[in-house]
Each structure stands twice: as structure tokens, then as C-alpha cells.
Amino acid sequence: MKEALAAVEEFLSHTRPGLLAIITHVNPDPDAVASAILAKLLLEKISRTRSVIIFPEGPSKISKKLLSRLSLNVPFTLEPPNTIGAAVVIDTPSSTQLSSLAELVVSLGSRVLVIDHHASGGDLVSKARYRVWRPEVACTVILVELLTQAKVKIDAPLATLSIAGIIYDTARFQRATPQSLRAVARLMEMGGAYDIALSSLQEPASMSERIARLKAASRVSIVQVGNIIVAGTYVASHEAAAARALLGLGADIAVVVGGKRGELRVSMRASRDFVALTGLSLGRDIVPLLTDILGGEGGGHDTSAGFNAKGDPQQALSSILRVIYSEVSSRIFRASKDRGKRHLHWTSKSK
Numbered sequence: 001m002k003e004a005l006a007a008v009e010e011f012l013s014h015t016r017p018g019l020l021a022i023i024t025h026v027n028p029d030p031d032a033v034a035s036a037i038l039a040k041l042l043l044e045k046i047s048r049t050r051s052v053i054i055f056p057e058g059p060s061k062i063s064k065k066l067l068s069r070l071s072l073n074v075p076f077t078l079e080p081p082n083t084i085g086a087a088v089v090i091d092t093p094s095s096t097q098l099s100s101l102a103e104l105v106v107s108l109g110s111r112v113l114v115i116d117h118h119a120s121g122g123d124l125v126s127k128a129r130y131r132v133w134r135p136e137v138a139c140t141v142i143l144v145e146l147l148t149q150a151k152v153k154i155d156a157p158l159a160t161l162s163i164a165g166i167i168y169d170t171a172r173f174q175r176a177t178p179q180s181l182r183a184v185a186r187l188m189e190m191g192g193a194y195d196i197a198l199s200s201l202q203e204p205a206s207m208s209e210r211i212a213r214l215k216a217a218s219r220v221s222i223v224q225v226g227n228i229i230v231a232g233t234y235v236a237s238h239e240a241a242a243a244r245a246l247l248g249l250g251a252d253i254a255v256v257v258g259g260k261r262g263e264l265r266v267s268m269r270a271s272r273d274f275v276a277l278t279g280l281s282l283g284r285d286i287v288p289l290l291t292d293i294l295g296g297e298g299g300g301h302d303t304s305a306g307f308n309a310k311g312d313p314q315q316a317l318s319s320i321l322r323v324i325y326s327e328v329s330s331r332i333f334r335a336s337k338d339r340g341k342r343h344l345h346w347t348s349k350s351k
């Protein structure tokens with residue numbers, strides 16, 4: 001990381017900006033917010049450069065809650081002042097993620113430093129004259145390393161925010177690197193509170209969502225195809241939360257039909273194992289089959305998809321389960337025929 005701090009110093013000494021903009025992607029998440037604040041601290045300590053933080057279109061909903069729960073008052077603007085001499089772009093590999101600020105960043109030409117952690121890279125990363133970039137689980141990890149290298153202290157509230165940024169981007173450490181664990185350890189030694197960071201990111205579910213999840217479970221129909229458990233149910237609202245809850249209860253794929261007065265909203269979730277075992281993608285394979293039968297429109301990804309249509313929820317649910325049953329069984333039996341095994345169970349427990 002020695003070269004990383006050298007890149008920052010070189011950027012500052014070559015550009016000598018009167019006023020520097022620290023810019024994140026649109027609606028910055030906790031990782032981007034923490035990284036921007038750490039970057040401001042670093043730049044002011046190593047060069048006394050004046051800087052302004054720009055959060056395009058304002059911090060994300062969870063970032064706002066996090067800042068208020070940690071009682072952190074962070075000065076930022078939504079639009080750049082017109083005296084900006086250079087910019088540090090944080091947690092943003094591509095110019096499209098800057099929305100209306102892309103123009104400003106492009107107009108600054110080589111007077112831009114990019115600090116980013118996305119493995120995929122992007123036009124900003126590849127074109128930047130000055131950059132601190134490496135694949136890492138959170139941008140905050142890279143900033144903590146820069147501050148450590150520059151021997152700059154992070155106070156306790158900012159250390160807690162930084163821990164939250166790392167917890168957020170790693171989806172609670174479902175991904176980790178030795179560097180990210182080391183950064184969190186260092187932040188805790190500087191007074192950061194891991195438990196407060198974790199609880200500040202938690203969103204308690206509303207009463208109506210909790211009731212919807214419980215009703216979804218109490219009305220569930222279960223179809224077993226080989227080792228795959230398909231769960232289907234209907235609720236009036238909170239379909240997506242109900243579908244996630246059914247996966248949590250053990251379903252491999254969950255279908256939740258919701259909506260009122262003949263308007264259907266269908267939300268589906270599948271586990272990674274389901275996609276790996278069947279080769280089926282909810283968005284690519286299942287949604288088109290369902291909209292063919294039920295009409296309407298939708299889309300999604302491998303493990304998460306949805307669509308809207310019209311009709312009766314319970315009739316729609318049984319048609320959907322039939323389609324999924326036949327798709328899943330054809331995939332599974334195609335695979336297991338070679339192994340000479342044929343196990344099929346249909347245990348529909350419905351209320």
C-alpha cells in the first residue's frame with residue numbers, strides 16, 4: 001500500500017487544487033459515505049487541502065439512518081460549487097454511476113484521483129491518471145489502509161461508521177479478505193464499536209410485514225421434486241419479504257402471489273443451490289413461461305424475479321406451481337436419468 005499513498009500525494013502535488021471535490025456514486029451506500037469522509041480526513045491531514053464532499057442525489061436511505069443513529073453530522077452538498085479544481089472519485093468505477101456529475105468529472109480531465117475496490121473496473125478506473133484501485137470487499141478497507149499508512153488517527157464515531165461501511169459492503173462478512181478483517185480490527189482498536197455498527201444497519205420489519213410473512217407461511221403449499229422443495233403462497237402485500245422468509249424456512253424456490261382486486265404481483269426467490277442444481281434462472285427461464293400463460297410483464301435475475309398480471313391469486317398460484325413443477329422435474333430427471341435414479345414426490349400440504 002506504500003504506492004497507494006504515493007499516488008495520492010502525487011495527485012495532490014501535481015494538481016494543487018484550491019478546492020477539491022470528493023465525489024461518490026449516486027445515493028451513496030454506507031461504504032461510499034464512510035470512504036468519502038475518510039478521504040476528506042486524509043487529504044486535509046496530509047496536505048491541508050480544502051475539500052467538499054458531494055453525495056449526488058443525497059445519501060441512500062440506509063446511509064441517512066446510519067448517520068443519524070451514530071449522531072454524525074457530515075457536511076456535504078448535492079451539487080458542486082463552481083470553484084472545483086480537482087476531484088477524488090470514491091467507490092465509483094463507471095462514469096454512468098455519477099449521473100449529472102459525470103460531466104464535471106470528465107471536464108476535469110487528468111485532475112481526477114479514483115479510489116475504488118470493484119474487481120470489474122470501469123471507464124473511470126481505466127482512464128484515471130491517478131488511481132488507488134485493487135479488488136477488495138469494501139472501499140473503506142482501502143481508505144483505512146491509506147490513513148494507517150499516513151499515520152492519521154480516526155476518532156471513535158468515524159471508526160464505528162467505517163466498520164458499518166465494511167459490514168454493509170461485505171453483506172455482514174459473507175465475503176472477507178485478510179485486509180478487511182485487519183481493517184476492522186484496527187478500527188475497533190481506535191474505539192470503533194462493532195456491535196453498534198451492526199445494529200445501526202438493522203432495519204426492523206414493520207408489523208404489517210411480519211404479519212404478512214407469518215400468513216405466507218401458514219398458507220404455504222409445498223411441492224417436492226427430487227431434492228428440491230418448491231413453496232408457494234399468497235398474501236395481500238410484502239410478497240418479496242414473504243418469499244425471502246420462505247427460503248429462510250428451507251424452501252429452495254418460493255413463489256408468493258400478492259396484490260388486491262384482481263391485480264396480481266408475483267414475487268419469486270430461489271437459492272443459489274436451486275440455480276446450480278436445475279440450471280434454471282428465475283428471470284431468464286421461469287418468468288417468460290409464466291407471463292406466456294398469465295399475461296403481464298416482469299423480469300429479474302437468477303435467484304430473484306417477479307412480474308405483474310391480472311387474475312385470481314389462488315388460481316394463478318396453482319398454475320405457477322404446475323409450470324415450476326414441470327420445468328424443475330424435466331431438468332432434474334434429465335440429469336438423474338444418467339444415474340438411473342428416479343425419485344419423485346408430490347406432497348402438497350395446502351390450506
Ligand SMILES: [Mn+2]
Pocket residue numbers: 031032091117138139169
Ligand atoms: Mn463499495
